[in-house]
Amino acid sequence: MATLTKPSAPGWQSVKAHYQRAKARNVSPFTFQAQTYIHQGERWVFELTLPPLRTTATALSWMAFLRDLAKDNDTFELVVTNYVPTGVSSPMTVRLADAGNAVSWDINTAKFFGFSFTVEQVIS
Numbered sequence: 544m545a546t547l548t549k550p551s552a553p554g555w556q557s558v559k560a561h562y563q564r565a566k567a568r569n570v571s572p573f574t575f576q577a578q579t580y581i582h583q584g585e586r587w588v589f590e591l592t593l594p595p596l597r598t599t600a601t602a603l604s605w606m607a608f609l610r611d612l613a614k615d616n617d618t619f620e621l622v623v624t625n626y627v628p629t630g631v632s633s634p635m636t637v638r639l640a641d642a643g644n645a646v647s648w649d650i651n652t653a654k655f656f657g658f659s660f661t662v663e664q665v666i667s
Contacts, residue, residue, distance in 0.1 A: 545617045546636070550604045556594040556657060560626045563588060586666055587627060588640065592659040602653040609648065609660060612639040618665055637662040 565584030570577045596602040611617055620634035627633070640661040652658060 544615065547608065547611055547617050547619045549608055549619050550601070552601070553594055553596065555591055557590075557592040558623075558626045559590040560623070561588040561590070562586075584666075586664040587623070587631070587635065588661060588663045589621065589623070589626070589637065590659055590661050591621075593653070593657045595655055595657045596653045599650065599654065602650050605653065606648050606650065609639065621662065636665045636667075638665050 563586050565582040567580045567582070568577055569580075593605065596605060612619065616638060618636050618638045621637045622634045623631060624633040640663045648658065
């Protein structure tokens with residue numbers, strides 16, 4: 544697993560941060576009493592959206608970056624300062640969220656509309 548450098552341009556059009564906590568809930572089918580178990584696991588997940596990439600070269604550089612992230616479970620450093628509460632470490636090491644065995648992109652869509660992808664915090 545290597546740490547890759549993301550293309551420098553363009554910047555994010557939008558970033559949506561999601562906090563996830565490892566917890567389980569069980570409800571009795573007889574009494575409807577609930578028990579909640581809060582475990583120690585927690586992580587951040589980010590939906591990253593790029594603006595229209597305009598040129599084929601820019602779109603191809605982003606697609607190569609995403610392909611490299613996907614093929615070897617590599618990581619990159621994401622600056623999260625403006626998207627999470629104070630006290631959360633930034634930059635944060637993230638990886639492409641699991642999308643199964645195949646990942647695809649449309650270069651024309653990327654050039655004219657941009658595109659989104661999801662990354663998750665790497666817990667070490």
